[in-house]
Amino acid sequence: FLDNAEFRPFFKFCFEFNREGTKRFLERDTALALLPLCIEDRSKHTLNFLEFLETKPEDFKINRDQWCSFLDFSLAVGPAPEFDGWDSEESSWPILIDEYVEFVQEKLKET
Amino acid sequence: MASGRKVVIKPFRAHCQMDKEQAQQMWRVLVSAVAEIYNKNASVLSFEELYRNAYNLVLHKHGDLLYTGIQETVRTRLRSVMEDVIRSPDDQLLSQVCVQWKEHQVTMVMVRDILMYMDRTYVPQSKKMTVYDLGLWAFRETIVRHELVRERLRKLLLANIRSERLGQLIDHNSMRCALNMLTELGGDGSSIYEEDFELFFLEDTCRFYRCESRLFLSEHSCPDYLRKIESRITEEMKRVPNYLHASTRPKLKHIVEHELISAHASTLIGSKKIGFSTLLKESEYKMDDLRRMYALFLQAPATLDMLRTALYEHARTAGRLLIIDQIKEPIGFVRSLLALRTKYKKVVYIAFQRETLAQKKLKEAFDSFLNADIRCASSLVAYIDELMRTGFKGSTESEVEHELDKVIVIFRYLQDKDIFEVFYKQYLAKRLLNRRSTSSEAERQMLAKLKSECGYQYTTKLEGMLTDIRFSRNTMEKYAAHQDRLPPTSEVRSNASGSESDTKESCDMEVTVLTSGYWPPQSIVSCAIPSHAAAAAGDFQSFYLEQHSGRKLTWLTGSGTAELKASFSATAKHELNVSTYQMCILSQFNKLNCRAELSLQEIIDVTKIPHIELKRHLVSLCTPKHRILQKKSKGKGLSNDDSFQVNELFLSKLKRIRVPLVAMREITPHPHQTDHIPAAVQEDRRHLCEATVVRIMKARKQAKHNDLIAEVTRQLNQRFYPQPQSIKKCIESLLEREYLERSSQDPRMYIYLA
Numbered sequence: 001f002l003d004n005a006e007f008r009p010f011f012k013f014c015f016e017f018n019r020e021g022t023k024r025f026l027e028r029d030t031a032l033a034l035l036p037l038c039i040e041d042r043s044k045h046t047l048n049f050l051e052f053l054e055t056k057p058e059d060f061k062i063n064r065d066q067w068c069s070f071l072d073f074s075l076a077v078g079p080a081p082e083f084d085g086w087d088s089e090e091s092s093w094p095i096l097i098d099e100y101v102e103f104v105q106e107k108l109k110e111t
Numbered sequence: 112m113a114s115g116r117k118v119v120i121k122p123f124r125a126h127c128q129m130d131k132e133q134a135q136q137m138w139r140v141l142v143s144a145v146a147e148i149y150n151k152n153a154s155v156l157s158f159e160e161l162y163r164n165a166y167n168l169v170l171h172k173h174g175d176l177l178y179t180g181i182q183e184t185v186r187t188r189l190r191s192v193m194e195d196v197i198r199s200p201d202d203q204l205l206s207q208v209c210v211q212w213k214e215h216q217v218t219m220v221m222v223r224d225i226l227m228y229m230d231r232t233y234v235p236q237s238k239k240m241t242v243y244d245l246g247l248w249a250f251r252e253t254i255v256r257h258e259l260v261r262e263r264l265r266k267l268l269l270a271n272i273r274s275e276r277l278g279q280l281i282d283h284n285s286m287r288c289a290l291n292m293l294t295e296l297g298g299d300g301s302s303i304y305e306e307d308f309e310l311f312f313l314e315d316t317c318r319f320y321r322c323e324s325r326l327f328l329s330e331h332s333c334p335d336y337l338r339k340i341e342s343r344i345t346e347e348m349k350r351v352p353n354y355l356h357a358s359t360r361p362k363l364k365h366i367v368e369h370e371l372i373s374a375h376a377s378t379l380i381g382s383k384k385i386g387f388s389t390l391l392k393e394s395e396y397k398m399d400d401l402r403r404m405y406a407l408f409l410q411a412p413a414t415l416d417m418l419r420t421a422l423y424e425h426a427r428t429a430g431r432l433l434i435i436d437q438i439k440e441p442i443g444f445v446r447s448l449l450a451l452r453t454k455y456k457k458v459v460y461i462a463f464q465r466e467t468l469a470q471k472k473l474k475e476a477f478d479s480f481l482n483a484d485i486r487c488a489s490s491l492v493a494y495i496d497e498l499m500r501t502g503f504k505g506s507t508e509s510e511v512e513h514e515l516d517k518v519i520v521i522f523r524y525l526q527d528k529d530i531f532e533v534f535y536k537q538y539l540a541k542r543l544l545n546r547r548s549t550s551s552e553a554e555r556q557m558l559a560k561l562k563s564e565c566g567y568q569y570t571t572k573l574e575g576m577l578t579d580i581r582f583s584r585n586t587m588e589k590y591a592a593h594q595d596r597l598p599p600t601s602e603v604r605s606n607a608s609g610s611e612s613d614t615k616e617s618c619d620m621e622v623t624v625l626t627s628g629y630w631p632p633q634s635i636v637s638c639a640i641p642s643h644a645a646a647a648a649g650d651f652q653s654f655y656l657e658q659h660s661g662r663k664l665t666w667l668t669g670s671g672t673a674e675l676k677a678s679f680s681a682t683a684k685h686e687l688n689v690s691t692y693q694m695c696i697l698s699q700f701n702k703l704n705c706r707a708e709l710s711l712q713e714i715i716d717v718t719k720i721p722h723i724e725l726k727r728h729l730v731s732l733c734t735p736k737h738r739i740l741q742k743k744s745k746g747k748g749l750s751n752d753d754s755f756q757v758n759e760l761f762l763s764k765l766k767r768i769r770v771p772l773v774a775m776r777e778i779t780p781h782p783h784q785t786d787h788i789p790a791a792v793q794e795d796r797r798h799l800c801e802a803t804v805v806r807i808m809k810a811r812k813q814a815k816h817n818d819l820i821a822e823v824t825r826q827l828n829q830r831f832y833p834q835p836q837s838i839k840k841c842i843e844s845l846l847e848r849e850y851l852e853r854s855s856q857d858p859r860m861y862i863y864l865a
């Protein structure tokens with residue numbers, strides 16, 4: 001069972017392996033299927049993130065930076081609703097991650 | 112040993128002891144002397160003898176006797192004085208105390224002089240109080256602190272002060288004397304002045320002014336109140352040299368400021384009933400009041416911040432309202448804006464005494480409301496356009512300079528200077544191409560000012576435009592000289608009913624050559640121009656390309672004008688000033704006989720003018736005022752199967768007629784109506800942002816996210832303010848294109864990929 005440091009390259013490899021040819025992204029549906037498989041239970045954000053991805057249009061594409069950042073983000077920031085370690089003012093995470101956090105916060109507000 | 116009548120002088124024996132009897136004897140002499148002093152009979156005494164007596168007593172070790180004796184004497188005497196004092200009625204108490212105090216001082220000085228030897232030797236040795244201090248202490252305990260004196264005295268003092276505050280005159284001398292007395296009676300750790308007087312005085316003052324200020328403010332306006340407290344403060348400060356001790360001054364000042372100013376600062380500023388805001392509104396007339404307010408608040412510095420904030424709020428609100436009110440009329444808006452700025456600038460200069468912090472607040476206020484609405488930038492451009500076209504007619508160079516300086520002041524506030532540039536370019540292009548600019552010198556001056564604000568890069572394109580115009584003129588001169596050398600060609604006039612000539616047709620042409628990178632993008636859809644125009648164009652083009660090989664010329668038929676000589680009948684001959692497109696349209700009728708009609712479709716086919724433009728230019732030729740062509744359909748619009756013919760009955764009083772273009776319902780909104788950033792500007796910003804990120808990363812090799820954002824902002828700030836989110840988008844785009852990558856150790860760090 002790989003520890004987190006060794007897992008990172010594997011996670012990146014999952015992305016590389018599944019992209020098509022010279023394209024630098026994964027289709028939305030591919031990502032939706034692939035993510036839970038690779039990440040298993042290393043991330044507490046998986047379900048929420050998948051829900052968030054579903055709100056994106058069908059032709060939405062996720063790039064390598066966003067993919068790998070998801071893993072780093074899961075390791076650095078705690079689960080909803082607290083999102084421990086999340087700094088909204090100076091976030092250097094990809095905008096996709098910012099949107100994801102916002103999405104979950106909005107969702108929680110409504111319930 | 113004495114014998115007979117001889118006077119024998121006994122030798123002085125220094126070591127001889129003085130016995131008690133002798134001591135008592137000497138003491139009795141002294142006591143009676145002191146009594147004489149008390150009775151104001153000091154003149155009968157011999158100072159030398161008394162001094163000697165005291166000296167001897169101390170020398171022969173009878174200091175104790177002397178000291179206790181004098182102590183008792185003083186006390187006894189003061190006790191009797193006390194009896195008198197406590198019996199005095201209130202209205203005389205103060206003066207009685209003063210009188211007694213003065214006498215005490217005088218007598219004690221004399222006593223001390225007599226007993227000075229004791230003061231210098233016995234007193235330090237036995238660690239007792241000096242004679243004078245002893246007297247003070249006794250006076251204090253016996254009289255001043257007597258329960259029947261102490262409070263009465265204090266109440267009298269305070270009552271006096273209160274009367275004076277209420278406008279009555281009091282005796283300053285006795286006040287001063289009493290308060291001096293209290294001061295002097297202090298020492299040895301306790302301050303009588305503070306304990307018995309000052310404490311109560313300050314409390315009283317506090318209460319008095321708290322009450323007065325509240326009452327006054329509720330019944331009077333702010334300016335009146337300010338005047339009142341100004342006089343009160345002066346009055347209180349005078350009280351100190353008049354009779355109060357100097358040490359009271361800072362405490363008094365503090366209380367007065369607090370009760371009169373600080374406690375009511377927010378009311379004074381915020382009150383609708385002629386508070387600060389109202390004063391600001393009428394700042395022209397109320398400058399004195401504003402100045403007074405500032406000067407008073409200056410004494411309580413904590414309140415100054417509130418004043419400044421109020422100024423900021425007021426300016427900002429006024430600015431916002433101005434925008435809502437007038438932004439639809441840009442030129443009026445800018446004029447009002449300039450007036451607004453002058454008004455507040457005056458307030459800061461005169462009332463706020465040019466204070467830097469106030470200036471800063473004013474700048475912040477203008478920054479905030481001007482940058483909240485993009486239309487401010489375009490309004491400023493429209494205002495400058497107006498100046499250049501008509502406003503500067505007849506102005507001297509210094510007047511022009513003055514106006515442009517005012518414009519630059521507003522320009523400085525704008526954050527999005529790139530938006531300003533885009534609009535300025537558009538307006539400048541129109542001015543230059545239509546020859547509307549009053550003075551090219553003024554245009555140059557404006558650009559020079561912009562250059563000194565933003566650097567030369569900002570104005571290169573604009574200056575390029577001006578240069579193009581100048582070069583074109585030169586080129587035309589050269590071309591004219593070149594033409595002169597050629598054999599003459601025959602000219603053919605546009606003739607509605609004439610026939611073609613078979614000689615080589617040409618016409619006079621004036622060409623303006625624009626460097627495409629400098630000017631706003633123009634649509635380059637060319638149409639088919641009539642042959643004589645084409646010939647002239649061809650001539651010029653070959654001349655020009657000979658001079659500048661390697662360049663490419665494209666004719667912009669969408670702009671430009673033509674002058675046509677039209678004969679509608681034998682008598683009606685006019686000169687028409689029309690657009691290029693209109694020239695193309697009209698020359699189609701040349702080839703036909705007079706009554707012939709052309710359909711819309713035919714016109715389209717031959718001239719190849721884009722549909723929308725064609726409609727516009729065609730309709731302009733059919734308006735009631737300038738009915739050069741007659742169209743089949745009635746009403747304003749064109750129908751698709753319309754047809755046209757020359758209007759033979761065309762009449763006009765003028766020989767030379769300029770045919771205006773009808774205004775089309777704008778497809779794209781006028782710059783003033785839009786408050787979104789133009790797409791071109793957004794695109795431009797994105798490129799600049801990315802280029803800046805790459806440049807920074809290339810230099811630094813790696814950088815943290817926050818540092819990168821800060822540096823990018825700093826570098827771009829002169830041109831526009833980049834939102835952190837947009838910078839982030841640029842970074843992500845660069846990440847995707849693998850210009851950068853994230854560091855594997857720290858996802859917040861970016862690394863430059865060569």
